[in-house]
Amino acid sequence: MGERTNITWHQASITRAARQRLSGHRSLVVWFTGLSGSGKSTLSHAVEQRLYEIGCRSFVLDGDNVRHGLCRDLGFSEGDRMENIRRIGEMAKLFAEAGVITLTAFISPYRADRLRVRELFDPEDFVEVYCRCPLEVCEARDVKGMYRRARAGEICDFTGISSPYEEPLTPDLTVDTGRLSLEQCVDQVMSCLKDRGVLPQP
Amino acid sequence: MGERTNITWHQASITRAARQRLSGHRSLVVWFTGLSGSGKSTLSHAVEQRLYEIGCRSFVLDGDNVRHGLCRDLGFSEGDRMENIRRIGEMAKLFAEAGVITLTAFISPYRADRLRVRELFDPEDFVEVYCRCPLEVCEARDVKGMYRRARAGEICDFTGISSPYEEPLTPDLTVDTGRLSLEQCVDQVMSCLKDRGVLPQP
Incomplete structure (x- = not known):
């Protein structure tokens, strides 16, 4: 770090590459998509x-x-x-x-x-x-009871029931x-x- | 990882404490606040x-x-x-x-x-x-020319000039x-x- 000097306020910046070196691995985004319950x-x-x-x-x-x-x-x-x-x-x-x-x-x-x-x-x-995962399987699991509520019309815009999944x-x-x-x-x-x-x- | 079995789909969760152990240090938020140019x-x-x-x-x-x-x-x-x-x-x-x-x-x-x-x-x-940092100092630095533009009325709601800093x-x-x-x-x-x-x- 050296001695203290009246340096100007330059902007340092740690790069993503430097952070990846510190971690020992590359970073990225893994985007999972699928029906509720999949x-x-x-x-x-x-x-x-x-x-x-x-x-x-x-x-x-x-x-x-x-x-x-x-x-x-x-x-x-x-x-x-x-x-x-x-x-x-x-x-x-x-x-x-x-x-x-x-x-x-x-x-x-x-x-x-x-x-x-x-x-x-x-x-x-x-x-x-x-x-x-087939809709039937997700609906049969229905971990949070959401499909039942969607079928009963208690939830609007529910993907797979009243809203599309592409x-x-x-x-x-x-x-x-x-x-x-x-x-x-x-x-x-x-x-x-x-x-x-x-x-x-x- | 051991042999493959038809385990049920239990939810694992890595805790913040575990992540901190991996990093070797604690995490937190350092929130810097101050005028533009400070x-x-x-x-x-x-x-x-x-x-x-x-x-x-x-x-x-x-x-x-x-x-x-x-x-x-x-x-x-x-x-x-x-x-x-x-x-x-x-x-x-x-x-x-x-x-x-x-x-x-x-x-x-x-x-x-x-x-x-x-x-x-x-x-x-x-x-x-x-x-x-006193407003005068920030304004004198005016790294991005924003204060000049705010004084000229070209920028509205500019903190310290036309908008408050608490x-x-x-x-x-x-x-x-x-x-x-x-x-x-x-x-x-x-x-x-x-x-x-x-x-x-x-």
């Missing part, structure tokens, strides 16, 4: 656990920590969903910039919204993972969350991250 | 540089990476400034949750807005740093950025972080 949040947290075990820094953005905070002024209309996804995309970009492997778990039902997010990133920094046409990875075990799904995501050169070199 | 952004980047040199993970949120992204739909009216600060507060909370020492550099002129952000945090997780009454730290060298200011912030037990144990 396992996006559970899968992303399980991937986070696996990343943690090999010393990687990651963070999950999902409804639990975003809908009650950053986006608590937004509802579920088409316009509000669009703004919700836009904000999450911008925040995810900063997390990746900070050197964190950023996992997002939102239904994100519209192709146009997901495309707009993708366009924020260099191609190697964004992975869209489609959690493919399947990804060319996702970077499709995981059959309705058919595979959680561990099998995690393996597929980790394998994708390995292929992308994200994980630390052994 | 040195918030330069100081926060210089602190980031110093933190990087001792292996700490940090990230600066400032106008450059927030106003053109997450908050690009917002202007500078009182209501928009409030929403701007609210979103930044919520985002900073998630960054801290992710184990990152989060430095925010925004004028944040209103006490009520800063208080609302502070209330999102446990007391030990939020440090308000007042970058104290000084912090009880900031956690006051740094005289108008009088001290950058390095002296960085020393004061680092010393504050050391006192708070944020920095790694030697």
Whole structure:
């Protein structure tokens, strides 16, 4: 740090590359999309656990920590969903910039919204993972009782029931969350991250 | 990882404490406030540089990476400034949750807005740093020519000229950025972080 001098106020800046060196791995955004109950949040947290075990820094953005905070002024209309996804995309970009492997778990039902997010990133920094699970399976699970309420008309604009879900046409990875075990799904995501050169070199 | 089994889809969750262990240091939010030209952004980047040199993970949120992204739909009216600060507060909370020492550099002129952000945090997780610099000094620097334009009436609602700046009454730290060298200011912030037990144990 040297001796104290009356230096001018130059702007220092730690780069993303420097942060990645400090972490020992590359950062990027893994964007999970799929129906409510398709396992996006559970899968992303399980991937986070696996990343943690090999010393990687990651963070999950999902409804639990975003809908009650950053986006608590937004509802579920088409316009509000669009703004919700836009904000999450911008925040995810900063997390990746900070050197964190950023996992997002939102239904994100519209192709146009997901495309707009993708366009924020260099191609190697964004992975869209489609959690493919038949509506019947999601509805049968109905972990939070939301499908029942949507069928009863108690919830409007519920994806898959009263609001569309637009399947990804060319996702970077499709995981059959309705058919595979959680561990099998995690393996597929980790394998994708390995292929992308994200994980630390052994 | 052991053998593959048809485990149920339990939700794993890496805690903030676990992330802090991985990083080797505590995380929190350092909230810089002060007039335009008082040195918030330069100081926060210089602190980031110093933190990087001792292996700490940090990230600066400032106008450059927030106003053109997450908050690009917002202007500078009182209501928009409030929403701007609210979103930044919520985002900073998630960054801290992710184990990152989060430095925010925004004028944040209103006490009520800063208080609302502070209330999102446990007391030990939020440090308000007042970058104290006389308006005359900020205006004389006028790095971006904004004061000149505000005086000419070309910019409305410009803090210090046509919009109020409410000084912090009880900031956690006051740094005289108008009088001290950058390095002296960085020393004061680092010393504050050391006192708070944020920095790694030697």
